Amino acid sequence: xxxxxxxxxxxxxxxxxxxxxxxxxxxxxxxxxxxxxxxxxxxxxxxxxxxxxxxxxxxxxxxxxxxxxxxxxxxxxxxxxxxxxxxxxxxxxxxxxxxxxxxxxxxxxxxxxxxxxxxxxxxxxxxxxxxxxxxxxxxxxxxxxxxxxxxxxxxxxxxxxxxxxxxxxxxxxxxxxxxxxxxxxxxxxxxxxxxxxxxxxxxxxxxxxxxxxxxxxxxxxxxxxxxxxxxxxxxxxxxxxxxxxxxxxxxxxxxxxxxxxxxxxxxxxxxxxxxxxxxxxxxxxxxxxxxxxxxxxxxxxxxxxxxxxxxxxxxxxxxxxxxxxxxxxxxxxxxxxxxxxxxxxxxxxxxxxxxxxxxxxxxxxxxxxxxxxxxxxxxxx
Amino acid sequence: xxxxxxxxxxxxxxxxxxxxxxxxxxxxxxxxxxxxxxxxxxxxxxxxxxxxxxxxxxxxxxxxxxxxxxxxxxxxxxxxxxxxxxxxxxxxxxxxxxxxxxxxxxxxxxxxxxxxxxxxxxxxxxxxxxxxxxxxxxxxxxxxxxxxxxxxxxxxxxxxxxxxxxxxxxxxxxxxxxxxxxxxxxxxxxxxxxxxxxxxxxxxxxxxxxxxxxxxxxxxxxxxxxxxxxxxxxxxxxxxxxxxxxxxxxxxxxxxxxxx
Ligand SMILES: Nc1ncnc2c1ncn2[C@@H]1O[C@H](COP(=O)(O)OP(=O)(O)OP(=O)(O)O)[C@@H](O)[C@H]1O
Ligand SMILES: [Mg+2]
Numbered sequence: 291x292x293x294x295x296x297x298x299x300x301x302x303x304x305x306x307x308x309x310x311x312x313x314x315x316x317x318x319x320x321x322x323x324x325x326x327x328x329x330x331x332x333x334x335x336x337x338x339x340x341x342x343x344x345x346x347x348x349x350x351x352x353x354x355x356x357x358x359x360x361x362x363x364x365x366x367x368x369x370x371x372x373x374x375x376x377x378x379x380x381x382x383x384x385x386x387x388x389x390x391x392x393x394x395x396x397x398x399x400x401x402x403x404x405x406x407x408x409x410x411x412x413x414x415x416x417x418x419x420x421x422x423x424x425x426x427x428x429x430x431x432x433x434x435x436x437x438x439x440x441x442x443x444x445x446x447x448x449x450x451x452x453x454x455x456x457x458x459x460x461x462x463x464x465x466x467x468x469x470x471x472x473x474x475x476x477x478x479x480x481x482x483x484x485x486x487x488x489x490x491x492x493x494x495x496x497x498x499x500x501x502x503x504x505x506x507x508x509x510x511x512x513x514x515x516x517x518x519x520x521x522x523x524x525x526x527x528x529x530x531x532x533x534x535x536x537x538x539x540x541x542x543x544x545x546x547x548x549x550x551x552x553x554x555x556x557x558x559x560x561x562x563x564x565x566x567x568x569x570x571x572x573x574x575x576x577x578x579x580x581x582x583x584x585x586x587x588x589x590x591x592x593x594x595x596x597x598x599x600x601x602x603x604x605x606x607x608x609x610x611x612x613x614x615x616x617x618x619x620x621x622x623x624x625x626x627x628x629x630x631x632x633x634x635x636x637x638x639x640x641x642x643x644x645x646x647x648x649x650x651x652x653x654x655x656x657x658x659x660x661x662x663x664x665x666x667x668x669x670x671x
Numbered sequence: 672x673x674x675x676x677x678x679x680x681x682x683x684x685x686x687x688x689x690x691x692x693x694x695x696x697x698x699x700x701x702x703x704x705x706x707x708x709x710x711x712x713x714x715x716x717x718x719x720x721x722x723x724x725x726x727x728x729x730x731x732x733x734x735x736x737x738x739x740x741x742x743x744x745x746x747x748x749x750x751x752x753x754x755x756x757x758x759x760x761x762x763x764x765x766x767x768x769x770x771x772x773x774x775x776x777x778x779x780x781x782x783x784x785x786x787x788x789x790x791x792x793x794x795x796x797x798x799x800x801x802x803x804x805x806x807x808x809x810x811x812x813x814x815x816x817x818x819x820x821x822x823x824x825x826x827x828x829x830x831x832x833x834x835x836x837x838x839x840x841x842x843x844x845x846x847x848x849x850x851x852x853x854x855x856x857x858x859x860x861x862x863x864x865x866x867x868x869x870x871x872x873x874x875x876x877x878x879x880x881x882x883x884x885x886x887x888x889x890x891x892x893x894x895x896x897x898x899x900x901x902x903x904x905x906x907x908x909x910x911x912x913x914x915x916x917x918x919x920x921x922x923x924x925x926x927x928x929x930x931x
Contacts, residue, residue: 322865323783323833324756330785355865357833359786362793381863389797399810531768631814632768 303333304340314347315340321353321360330363337367347375350382361385424624430546431554431620437547446552453556457518461564464517465510469568472509473501473575478583485584493584494591497576498599503666506569507607508655511614514561515647519622522553523643526626527636535627545627554619561615562608569607602666610658614651621647676739677702678836678868679724684733686719693719695892697733706858706869708879710914711889717872718762720889721838724870725759726750755783757836758829764821766813772799772824773809779831798827801857803850818845826854830861839871843878855881876915876923888914
């Protein structure tokens with residue numbers, strides 16, 4: 291009887307024995323993911339190598355433990371079919387029987403060759419889709435408004451007041467900080483220039499016109515779009531994810547009435563006030579900087595401000611505030627309601643909402659500039 | 672293979688949320704190879720207890736020891752290796768909503784960095800097959816699944832790495848009776864093959880009777896009883912009487928324990 295153990299193939303995972311000219315591989319140890327760990331690829335490669343010898347006898351009865359990963363490792367080494375000579379325990383047998391009739395994984399969806407064109411086309415339709423969506427939502431809100439005029443006891447006052455607080459009162463500190471700093475920077479840059487021409491007092495005109503008419507409203511609108519717009523979208527989005535929107539629907543409470551309308555009205559009221567606040571603080575910062583930089587007396591500056599800036603500019607600024615505020619809320623709600631119930635869509639929707647509302651704010655500003663080009667500007671010749 | 676050091680040790684555990692006391696002085700040891708069922712009325716703090724064992728939540732007082740190490744001063748390497756070897760099924764599934772079914776199950780396997788993509792594919796399909804989810808659903812997103820399918824996919828994900836320690840929060844809630852039965856079969860086959868320790872919260876008496884080696888009863892903020900099912904039902908406690916020996920409970924237990 292010939293019995294030899296080739297020592298060069300010793301390994302904790304298998305033993306090769308040659309007995310009466312029959313070579314046999316005996317798998318040993320635990321074929322589990324935890325036990326194989328980093329050895330997995332190496333053991334797999336070895337087994338694949340042995341599986342190429344068609345006359346090899348496989349003995350799997352000495353395996354201590356085998357989990358699915360171990361079974362698949364061996365199965366793949368065998369190239370998905372059993373070797374001719376196999377010794378196996380019944381419980382493992384079941385596992386391999388399972389693998390034998392395993393179904394193939396469904397193929398991932400392949401990209402069309404025309405995908406650049408398709409993507410472009412889809413983008414185009416998506417744009418119109420969003421535009422009509424926003425207009426539809428606006429129409430719905432207007433209908434809700436009509437309904438509320440007839441049923442004044444159903445006006446969602448609590449929600450409106452909550453929105454007023456969140457988007458208005460809580461935004462005061464950040465808008466004040468940014469406004470103040472911008473006022474200082476603006477004043478610092480232009481007062482030096484004006485000083486060199488001896489036109490010191492015109493700093494009041496420059497500060498007053500630019501801040502009251504343009505910078506104040508724009509700063510406030512962009513800050514609010516980032517701050518409140520994103521939170522509105524995220525709120526509605528999470529309500530979609532957690533099926534709260536559906537719960538509201540089945541209770542017969544329309545989203546547009548209870549969720550969208552209070553946000554639009556709330557921000558429509560809060561925004562002009564925030565604009566007023568931001569402009570005032572920015573002016574304060576500007577005058578302070580001018581006082582320090584070129585010694586312009588602040589009392590003089592304040593008393594001359596009404597002459598330099600016609601009051602119409604203030605109304606235009608606040609008008610922008612109302613329109614921008616409502617637009618931001620409308621866009622935020624539109625994107626919020628279209629979020630699909632998964633986290634990725636939530637993130638994407640919030641980003642889109644903020645980007646769109648900032649773009650919309652700048653567009654609105656341009657439209658105001660065109661419409662009111664003859665109002666509030668004193669052009670001295 | 673089974674040794675006598677507890678895998679998880681709870682000592683003098685107190686939990687409160689605000690002024691609301693959930694647990695008072697809970698002591699419990701969980702040993703290797705057993706299936707411990709945790710029962711208790713709704714809101715009695717079973718999920719909270721499970722979360723504390725997973726060190727997702729910290730008790731107000733008392734200690735949780737895993738493999739003899741307290742989870743607060745335990746070294747991170749050990750905790751990580753333990754987490755790799757344990758699987759968790761959350762009550763609500765907790766599938767990643769941005770990934771489809773296939774990727775949800777493949778995620779823990781990919782995190783190991785030692786499996787090839789082909790092996791992962793075979794493994795995922797095997798797991799899906801085990802929990803009886805058809806291959807055609809593999810590309811669906813979690814939001815497109817039915818409630819029972821979410822449970823089964825979450826179970827497949829919990830089993831993805833063939834864990835030695837399984838935490839199951841109501842594994843059969845939302846499954847129809849045949850599916851619950853195949854869940855029982857699945858766990859039994861897995862246990863034949865591997866040393867599996869399971870901590871399971873369940874309201875399903877059939878599953879409980881078929882699988883558990885020990886039962887822990889949570890009532891009045893305490894563990895009122897821990898032991899084997901036949902001993903538990905002899906204990907005189909209003910909750911136990913109601914839960915096990917009500918009309919429904921009797922029917923189930925009659926088959927299993929030959930109760931009068
Ligand atoms: N994060 C939390 N904050 C405050 N209270 C909580 C919190 N989590 C749970 N609770 C309270 O703790 C108690 C136990 O909750 P838990 O989810 O553990 O119950 P349960 O036993 O799993 O119930 P069920 O069988 O219904 O799932 C409940 O009263 C719950 O209100
Ligand atoms: Mg629970």
